[in-house]
Amino acid sequence: MLLTLLFLVAVFVCPWLYIKWGRVKSYWLQRGVPHYPPHPIMGSLTFLQRQNPAMWMRQLYKDFKAPYVGMWLFWRPALVINSPEIARRVLVKDADIFRNRYLSSGKTDPIGALNIFTVNDPLWSSIRRRLTSVFTAAKLRSLNGITVSKSKAFIDRIAVDSKKEDPIDLRKICTDYTTDVIGESAFGVTSNCLAEGDSIMRKVTREFMAFDLHRGLSWSSIFFFPDLVDVFRFSFFPKDTIQLLRKIFRTVIEQRGGYEKEVKDSRDLLDALLKIKQEAVKENEDISEDLLLAQAAVFLLGGFDTSGTTLCWVVYELAWNPQIQDRLYQEVLALKRKIGDRGFDSTVLSDVNYIDCVIKETLRFYPPMGWLDRIANKDYKIDDKLTIEAGTAVYVNGVSMHMDPQYFPEPEVFNPDRFLPENERDIIPYTFMPFGEGPRNCIGMRFAYQTLRQGLADLILNYEFKTLPNSPKPKEIGVEKKGMFLMPDEKMSVQFVRRDNEFVNKA
Numbered sequence: 075m076l077l078t079l080l081f082l083v084a085v086f087v088c089p090w091l092y093i094k095w096g097r098v099k100s101y102w103l104q105r106g107v108p109h110y111p112p113h114p115i116m117g118s119l120t121f122l123q124r125q126n127p128a129m130w131m132r133q134l135y136k137d138f139k140a141p142y143v144g145m146w147l148f149w150r151p152a153l154v155i156n157s158p159e160i161a162r163r164v165l166v167k168d169a170d171i172f173r174n175r176y177l178s179s180g181k182t183d184p185i186g187a188l189n190i191f192t193v194n195d196p197l198w199s200s201i202r203r204r205l206t207s208v209f210t211a212a213k214l215r216s217l218n219g220i221t222v223s224k225s226k227a228f229i230d231r232i233a234v235d236s237k238k239e240d241p242i243d244l245r246k247i248c249t250d251y252t253t254d255v256i257g258e259s260a261f262g263v264t265s266n267c268l269a270e271g272d273s274i275m276r277k278v279t280r281e282f283m284a285f286d287l288h289r290g291l292s293w294s295s296i297f298f299f300p301d302l303v304d305v306f307r308f309s310f311f312p313k314d315t316i317q318l319l320r321k322i323f324r325t326v327i328e329q330r331g332g333y334e335k336e337v338k339d340s341r342d343l344l345d346a347l348l349k350i351k352q353e354a355v356k357e358n359e360d361i362s363e364d365l366l367l368a369q370a371a372v373f374l375l376g377g378f379d380t381s382g383t384t385l386c387w388v389v390y391e392l393a394w395n396p397q398i399q400d401r402l403y404q405e406v407l408a409l410k411r412k413i414g415d416r417g418f419d420s421t422v423l424s425d426v427n428y429i430d431c432v433i434k435e436t437l438r439f440y441p442p443m444g445w446l447d448r449i450a451n452k453d454y455k456i457d458d459k460l461t462i463e464a465g466t467a468v469y470v471n472g473v474s475m476h477m478d479p480q481y482f483p484e485p486e487v488f489n490p491d492r493f494l495p496e497n498e499r500d501i502i503p504y505t506f507m508p509f510g511e512g513p514r515n516c517i518g519m520r521f522a523y524q525t526l527r528q529g530l531a532d533l534i535l536n537y538e539f540k541t542l543p544n545s546p547k548p549k550e551i552g553v554e555k556k557g558m559f560l561m562p563d564e565k566m567s568v569q570f571v572r573r574d575n576e577f578v579n580k581a
């Protein structure tokens with residue numbers, strides 16, 4: 075029996091594999107597309123868990139200097155797009171062909187599979203249409219109270235922690251702030267992690283941030299080889315966090331009077347989600363609890379670390395660039411003097427253009443999701459030389475365009491002036507995409523700006539950020555290798571020194 079089996083493998087399987095591999099490895103060669111030679115099993119994915127995907131994309135961009143480069147997800151061909159013009163067509167002009175992401179969260183994890191980030195059309199269009207109403211300017215104004223009060227708690231916490239011997243862990247404290255803001259907005263439950271040192275929401279986001287081997291493999295598979303997700307029962311959200319989030323979600327909905335109690339003016343994102351369900355009922359559509367919970371969960375996951383880590387990088391860069399810090403401080407102080415007793419809020423802060431310049435320049439360096447994933451739903455002509463087949467994954471290599479001297483002269487210099495209105499208009503479209511582009515761009519972008527502006531304005535009014543002796547320069551900070559996003563993998567700290575102005579409470 076064993077001999078027969080070995081014979082069959084030798085006669086049929088091995089030659090088949092050999093021929094198949096020959097076809098796989100010549101796929102991009104035959105089409106004249108530059109590429110690194112593929113590994114016989116992993117294709118191009120040998121970098122996974124060893125190098126951050128964004129850093130791999132940057133290396134590839136430098137090595138080939140080509141508008142597109144071929145790669146393999148195991149044996150499946152995929153294309154990296156390095157050209158702003160092709161990016162525009164994929165993300166915007168021909169977005170109907172590239173509606174879906176290649177990544178997928180499989181069927182074993184309903185919350186992972188139902189959230190707007192992972193779902194495919196037609197469900198995606200229907201969810202996105204409804205969720206757009208959750209992030210209107212009016213709804214975001216209703217979140218102002220949360221942002222303002224959490225930002226105050228942020229300043230108070232820094233006052234306490236800066237008296238301690240250990241330097242403050244910047245990423246931790248910034249993600250405490252964003253957990254409180256987004257956790258409370260999306261789940262309607264009090265999250266006082268800044269004030270109390272921990273909260274139920276922080277338990278969840280701490281788990282989101284922990285990239286051990288299992289989580290690293292889960293996400294590698296979800297992003298780059300979704301066929302294996304169900305086989306290994308990988309999940310998008312850590313499993314116990316979902317049980318906890320479900321419990322919180324149900325409790326708060328009950329406290330608010332259940333699904334039937336009509337929501338008139340929504341106080342937060344949770345109310346806005348409830349309203350969606352109630353409006354769907356009027357249209358004879360049913361929206362399940364899982365579908366609502368999945369959206370609240372992805373707001374938290376998609377928002378707290380991206381925004382918190384961005385704020386952490388902003389503070390760190392400002393500590394290393396004191397002139398830029400001083401300019402921002404002077405602008406914020408001038409605004410505060412103008413508004414007098416009124417505190418900062420989203421309306422007044424939209425006037426300090428330089429805050430946005432600093433945030434954008436930080437996102438140019440450290441876009442948390444620097445490559446944008448799509449899949450072609452039919453054959454697509456990239457240019458006169460190349461047509462990709464339906465089912466091909468494409469990755470728009472934004473993180474690399476952000477650092478290309480052709481688009482951003484002296485890209486290694488931290489220079490927020492690039493984003494002043496008179497300069498920003500010269501930036502070539504689709505070379506700066508920290509929030510993605512087109513109909514599938516980041517739905518939380520304005521909320522992220524609101525949270526970042528508030529936290530940064532309050533921080534800089536109250537504290538000067540100084541580098542600590544022997545701390546690494548920003549570009550020497552390493553990035554996570556196991557995670558998919560561009561996040562620091564070491565502790566970042568600065569010294570917070572109380573400012574001397576009439577608004578600082580010196581007690």
Ligand code: HEM
Nearest residue numbers: 190191373376377380381443509510511514515516518522
């Ligand atoms: C600095 C902060 C943030 C950055 C840099 C960021 C970046 C991104 C990027 C690059 C995408 C993919 C866009 C594309 O494929 O074209 C995305 C999608 C998304 N983001 Fe954000 N994000 C941030 C904050 C937030 C916040 C605060 C929320 C929610 C409260 C959020 C919710 C989402 C969701 C739900 C999607 C999926 C949208 C869809 O597929 O339709 N993000 N984000």
